[in-house]
Amino acid sequence: MIRIFQDYQTLSEMAAQAIVTIGLQCLEDRGKFELVLSGGSTPKQAYSLLGRQWEHKRRLWENTQVYWSDERCVLPDDSRSNFMMARQSFLDTVRIPADNIHRIHGEADDPHVEAKCYEVEFPPRPDLLLLGIGTDGHTASLFPHSTALEEQTRKFLAVQTPAEPPSRITITPKGIACASEIMVLVSGTNKANAVQQVFAETGNILETPARIVHNAIWLMDKEAAQKITKTILIET
Ligand code: 6PG
Numbered sequence: 001m002i003r004i005f006q007d008y009q010t011l012s013e014m015a016a017q018a019i020v021t022i023g024l025q026c027l028e029d030r031g032k033f034e035l036v037l038s039g040g041s042t043p044k045q046a047y048s049l050l051g052r053q054w055e056h057k058r059r060l061w062e063n064t065q066v067y068w069s070d071e072r073c074v075l076p077d078d079s080r081s082n083f084m085m086a087r088q089s090f091l092d093t094v095r096i097p098a099d100n101i102h103r104i105h106g107e108a109d110d111p112h113v114e115a116k117c118y119e120v121e122f123p124p125r126p127d128l129l130l131l132g133i134g135t136d137g138h139t140a141s142l143f144p145h146s147t148a149l150e151e152q153t154r155k156f157l158a159v160q161t162p163a164e165p166p167s168r169i170t171i172t173p174k175g176i177a178c179a180s181e182i183m184v185l186v187s188g189t190n191k192a193n194a195v196q197q198v199f200a201e202t203g204n205i206l207e208t209p210a211r212i213v214h215n216a217i218w219l220m221d222k223e224a225a226q227k228i229t230k231t232i233l234i235e236t
Contacts, residue, residue: 002199002218004225008187011221012045015185018219019050019128022181023060026127033060034123036067036171038130038140039082042185044089051093061094067122069131069176070141071104073111073158073167080165081106104156104169111158115169119155122175129171129179131216133186134163137194137208141170145206148172173205173212182216186224195220196227 005011023033037043054061072080083103091101102121108114131139141161142148148157148170155175160166176182186195195218197208205211 005221008221011187011219015046015219016049022128027060027063033064034126035064036069036126036129037086038069038132040132042132042187047089051090054094061096064096065100067102068104070168070170071106072165073106075107111169115156115158125178125180127180129182131184133194133210135190135194137197137210139210141168142209149205182213184216184218186220189223191224192227195224
């Protein structure tokens with residue numbers, strides 16, 4: 001499903017609303033909400049909006065378990081840390097209990113060992129997985145031509161990437177497939193080519209890893225969607 005919004009602010013508001021709606025439904029159905037956060041900068045505004053009037057959603061946040069799709073191999077207080085971004089954007093505001101925050105320890109001496117530990121901690125079927133997409137079509141820290149794209153058994157792997165910082169711990173396609181719902185947030189003209197490649201009739205995940213989640217819920221602004229054909233929109 002693809003939903004296109006006028007601008008980044010509207011996209012962020014709708015994303016925050018959707019996250020809360022899904023969370024409240026999970027709380028009603030199962031008494032908890034297992035949320036997997038994306039990194040990068042796109043979700044920052046949506047995360048901040050989650051903190052708005054948080055007192056009215058106290059029961060939700062008290063029963064939310066937070067995980068990450070990937071993490072850079074840096075200290076948790078490093079400005080490049082995905083955990084740090086989420087903590088500053090909303091985790092501190094909504095006062096999610098510390099025991100409910102399951103960060104990937106990017107600072108671990110051996111990222112391969114941490115990836116193994118994290119996939120044990122990761123829930124078998126998280127309720128909602130948030131993802132972004134890079135200008136090259138990567139998602140999480142699954143970059144084009146990464147060997148992690150062909151991983152069949154592991155849910156998390158330590159990888160070397162062409163990005164900064166290069167060392168990452170990332171969810172794999174098998175880990176992504178565990179999620180009940182997947183929501184991809186995309187904003188900006190610079191993502192239009194990558195988005196076009198995700199929904200193009202021909203292509204492959206080695207070239208465009210985000211094709212793994214082409215069937216997910218895509219929330220994007222008009223700039224990011226500018227190269228999507230009408231046919232694709234009608235079909236979705
Ligand atoms: C990361 C993310 C990554 C991100 C995209 C988009 O750790 O950086 O997992 O996949 O979602 O690179 O990043 P922006 O939102 O900053 O454009």
